[in-house]
Amino acid sequence: MLGAALNIKLLEMCSKCGACYSICPSCVNLPGYDPREVIQDIVAGDWEKWLLSKSIWQCLECHYCLEMCYQHYGFENAMTAMRAVATKRGIFPVQVKRGWEMFAKTGKLGEPAMPARKKMNLPAPAASGGEELKKIYALLKEKRRGQG
């Protein structure tokens, strides 16, 4: 599952490099956050233990490592892949779950604040495409089911 989403060859190089540790905002500011450890475990095939860890949610997706990386790969790819596996197994931070549910229901993460708009003389907000999105998302799910 994880192998399909990741280029293990690049991660092997990455586990020997570690260069972007010193510019990663979470590595610098959050004690205990160290993607190098996660990547070593991915390369060794021993990554399951990370699924429940807070660490995989501490990657801010800031893309700094991606930009710095001589392989243009980055810690980030490993962390993103770990999160994708975690959510497939139903492991979510509460807010991610709530956000996802709101998105799936409305196609948005919040509705325009109407009373404040009125007070500020803002025009009526444009119509949402939420309903249409829901329809094509349903088609996507149908297609997936068809593919088993």
Added chain:
Amino acid sequence: MKDFAVFWGCTIQARFPFLEKSTRMVLDAFKLPHRDVDGFTCCPEKSLVNNVDHAAFVLTAARNVALVDGMGLDIVSPCTGCVSNLATVKGELKANPVERTAVNGLLKAAGKEFKGNAKLTHLVPFFHDSVGVFAIKQRIKKDFSGMRLAVHYGCHMMRPSHALRNDDPLDPKKFDNLLAALGAVSLQHPTKLQCCGQGLDRVDQHDNALHMARVKLKELKSLGADGLVLCCPSCFLQFDNNQFLMEKEGEKFGIPIIYFTELLGLALGYTAEELGMNSHRVDVEPFLEKWKRSPLVAGSGTIDEALNAVVAF
């Protein structure tokens, strides 16, 4: 200039309508051909949607781009996340014909097709490149000479660079240039390009989010910054709202947070109240007070240009 749709995104409209207000004011002041378009959804937000279902992330962004593709419009957004997410998917689909065909197969049911023709630009590089520093300077009624302001780009203004291609991803210049055009000193500070850390609030790690905000605010306080200028609702939430929460607990930083559109709007002669700055949670008065006391320096176009400039109000 090609007409463009403003992509407001969820956060500004749901939580910070005053940022919509100031954005509209500066777009109108420069008579820029903007419009609202029916049918957009969430961009979608990456950490929430992509982590759960990558295909849904791609489909949603592709549909938003297809909507403006069909109308022959570009997109400009005052949210860095929106532009970055839309551009990431646009880049992915342009590079992957198989995926693009699959996505278009689904979009067809809604009468749409992703072509990827629409240009997607964040408001800051847009003002820098399409309006231009010179046109801005001509219109300034009072600039920010003598003010020490820190600029916070926000990661997604220029990253990922392969998708956005609008500035140096590790040493961007455009926001600084705009600040310089407005007469301010752009303070160089160690955390200038460091992620704001707001993402941590979205994954149940509020204390870590506060910690990241604190690191930056402390630094700015020690440098004597008069304010922090940014142009991303997520960064705004992090430094305005979270700073306020820390102040309530007795940690005082006193760093006013100024949206780029507010700074520009003030320079053009709008009042802080008109721009909705009284809706901020951290007091902006110290910034406004200092600015009021500073000497009047107007825009710096040549006399001919100043005479020929279009005056909007």
